[in-house]
Amino acid sequence: MASRFFGLLLLSVLLSGLDASRPAINQELSNLFNELWRLDVNRMAPGVDYNVSVQGRAGYVSQGSHVVRDHASQPLFSNVNENKLNNITTFSRFMRLLDNYERSTGVTERVTTEELTEINLFLDAVLETQxxxxxxxxFVAL
Known part of the structure; x- marks a missing residue:
């Protein structure tokens, strides 16, 4: 999720006319991203809060299907600190969103009032983070 916000931030910098290839701008962006990383007190630490078990690749999913041939013999995450997931507001509200989406490609999404509420609660929690x-x-300064 953080990479998505960093991407939006970088896009806004580029659209504002700054030349990100210039060393001074590149350093400013690096400083900014490091500051945002430092401010993310809720991030999960690899090897501490979770472990990833890298294995085979999942197969292609054809349109209208949700069946995927998974070549991995084990789950992607071998360990996740569920206590942290459940007790940090942004994570717990994100987890509530996971069942809101149509898994099959090419199928129209139906969004309920309850799902809209979950989305808004998640966005509110994210916007309250440092x-x-x-x-x-x-953004206001731009």
């Missing part, structure tokens, strides 16, 4: 408060200050 990372997003810092982003807001930067």
């Amino acid at each position: 990372v997003m408060k810092c982003n807001r200050m930067l």
